[in-house]
Amino acid sequence: MIQPITLIGAGICLAALYAQYKSRPRNARRTSLGQKLKLAKIIGIALLAWLSLYYSLQHSIGQIDGNDRPPSLIERAVSALK
Numbered sequence: 001m002i003q004p005i006t007l008i009g010a011g012i013c014l015a016a017l018y019a020q021y022k023s024r025p026r027n028a029r030r031t032s033l034g035q036k037l038k039l040a041k042i043i044g045i046a047l048l049a050w051l052s053l054y055y056s057l058q059h060s061i062g063q064i065d066g067n068d069r070p071p072s073l074i075e076r077a078v079s080a081l082k
Contacts, residue, residue, distance in 0.1 A: 052078050
């Protein structure tokens, strides 16, 4: 389940990005393919870091609570990517 603080943070980030997009001049320089690829790499790395942290914490909390279960397919895939 997604926590409300996560939704609030995501909303603030999206609002800031939208405000920045709207504030740029109409005749601004277009982004190049290299800049788009760099942004895609950064977003991909951030997503992998978030997934690995999320599943690591989820597994650790399960061990502390005594709900020791085998890792799921996604958990194994994220662990392999670390």
